[in-house]
Amino acid sequence: MRARLPLALAVAALLGAAATPAAAQEEVLVRRFSDVVAVRKAPGEREAVLYYFDPTAELRQGGHVEQGSGGHSEIYLSGGGRIAMRASGHAILDLLSSEGDIVRFPILTMVEIKGGSRQLDLKLPGGVKCRVGETTLLIEELPKRLRLRNQFGDPVSVQGPTATEPAQLGPGEEVVYPLLDVPPPAKQSSFEWGDLLVRYAPGVDVTADGQTLRVERAAEGELHAEAPVSVGGVATRPGEGLLVVRNPRPPTPRPPEPPPAVEPEPAPAEPAAEPEAQPAPDEPAPEPTPEPQPEPEPKDKEMQR
Numbered sequence: 001m002r003a004r005l006p007l008a009l010a011v012a013a014l015l016g017a018a019a020t021p022a023a024a025q026e027e028v029l030v031r032r033f034s035d036v037v038a039v040r041k042a043p044g045e046r047e048a049v050l051y052y053f054d055p056t057a058e059l060r061q062g063g064h065v066e067q068g069s070g071g072h073s074e075i076y077l078s079g080g081g082r083i084a085m086r087a088s089g090h091a092i093l094d095l096l097s098s099e100g101d102i103v104r105f106p107i108l109t110m111v112e113i114k115g116g117s118r119q120l121d122l123k124l125p126g127g128v129k130c131r132v133g134e135t136t137l138l139i140e141e142l143p144k145r146l147r148l149r150n151q152f153g154d155p156v157s158v159q160g161p162t163a164t165e166p167a168q169l170g171p172g173e174e175v176v177y178p179l180l181d182v183p184p185p186a187k188q189s190s191f192e193w194g195d196l197l198v199r200y201a202p203g204v205d206v207t208a209d210g211q212t213l214r215v216e217r218a219a220e221g222e223l224h225a226e227a228p229v230s231v232g233g234v235a236t237r238p239g240e241g242l243l244v245v246r247n248p249r250p251p252t253p254r255p256p257e258p259p260p261a262v263e264p265e266p267a268p269a270e271p272a273a274e275p276e277a278q279p280a281p282d283e284p285a286p287e288p289t290p291e292p293q294p295e296p297e298p299k300d301k302e303m304q305r
Contacts, residue, residue: 026078026096027058030065033072040064061096077101080116094123113137115153126179127161141179149174199230
């Protein structure tokens, strides 16, 4: 019994050492308030949909929260921070650390950030970055613009895509940045699937078979954990295994092109009328012939009358 005790203690110590990193990994809570909200708890894990009977999930560093136009969710960070995301949006927890959190938003419609005691850095569309303290920041994506408004609290540090130094946004102040159309990376591939445009990055295999699109991620791990696919402008990140998409809009048959118009042949020109003969300039013009006058009656006839 005494001989087995040291061995059991050694095994317990090894198991405790192996479990320490997983237990020390920080987690945050996400709650769904309305459809549709999907989460990926950590890189490489399957995407799960949050339902009304099970509306919460624990996310680790690298987790995703993605929702559609009717979605409403909130992420509760350590230190009292809160992220409320409404309508279409996609949040990625790039870093969860006691020194500060980093959250990236590839897509957003309206996001309200309530900062806590821990520093929070945001990466927004269009290359805009900001750092939030104990304040409330409202972010809205308008047509071709991104608006940030500091509702109240501490100043917010905001830096645009071309600025060299950040600007301080005081309480009640707002700033608007233009969102420029950035062409996709040169490594991204694209093709037309019926009337839809399909884009996909390296690490994803996409095969079109009639009305079915087969999407498969090439390898597992951090390198391909965020390999994006966009079908008709709707982006997703395929998880482990095979994803099959059916085309809701089959290609519209195009009407046949009309034959080229044939130009009518020009009508033959009528022959020009011959000009009337004009007298030569040297010859005199003929004099008009005088009309004959009646001869006068003789006077003898008048005397006889």
